[in-house]
Amino acid sequence: MPLKKNKTPLKKEIKPIKKKAVLETEDSSFPIVGIGASAGGLEALEGFFSHVPPNPNMAFVVIQHLAPKHKSIMDALLRRVTVMNITEVQSGMKLQPGRVYLNHPIRMWPF
Numbered sequence: 779m780p781l782k783k784n785k786t787p788l789k790k791e792i793k794p795i796k797k798k799a800v801l802e803t804e805d806s807s808f809p810i811v812g813i814g815a816s817a818g819g820l821e822a823l824e825g826f827f828s829h830v831p832p833n834p835n836m837a838f839v840v841i842q843h844l845a846p847k848h849k850s851i852m853d854a855l856l857r858r859v860t861v862m863n864i865t866e867v868q869s870g871m872k873l874q875p876g877r878v879y880l881n882h883p884i885r886m887w888p889f
Contacts (some may be wrong), residue, residue, distance in 0.1 A: 808875040809836045816843050820855060827878070828859040837873040838862075844883035852880055 815823055819842060830838075844850055853864045856878060864878040865871075873879060 810873060811836055811838045813838060813840045814842075815840065817845075820852070823852075823856060824859045827856055827862075830860065830862070832861045833876050834862075835875045837875055838878045839867075839873070840878060841881045844881070846883050848883065850880070850883060 813823070813826070823840065827838075840852070842850070842852060853866070856864050860878065862876055862878050864880065866882055867879045871879075
């Protein structure tokens with residue numbers, strides 16, 4: 779049995795997001811770049827960070843799929859391709875521009 783085609787156009791309107799996703803601090807605001815990677819994402823991350831200028835006015839949050847009991851050496855590996863400070867995020871930490879933040883394999887993100 780052939781399917782009937784619905785000739786009525788969709789009327790749902792898609793509204794643009796009006797608010798930028800930025801972290802506001804006391805003296806400025808800056809974008810936060812979120813990057814997700816699987817366990818095999820090292821090459822892509824190295825390629826990306828090797829092309830980021832040394833003092834960008836943005837923070838980078840890298841969320842990588844990690845085994846809970848495996849020690850990550852992502853910070854040491856990324857230090858080979860960027861001069862930015864690389865930090866594992868901690869509870870209560872405020873993000874700052876020009877830095878790379880890495881997730882912990884067990885803890886949930888505090889923000």
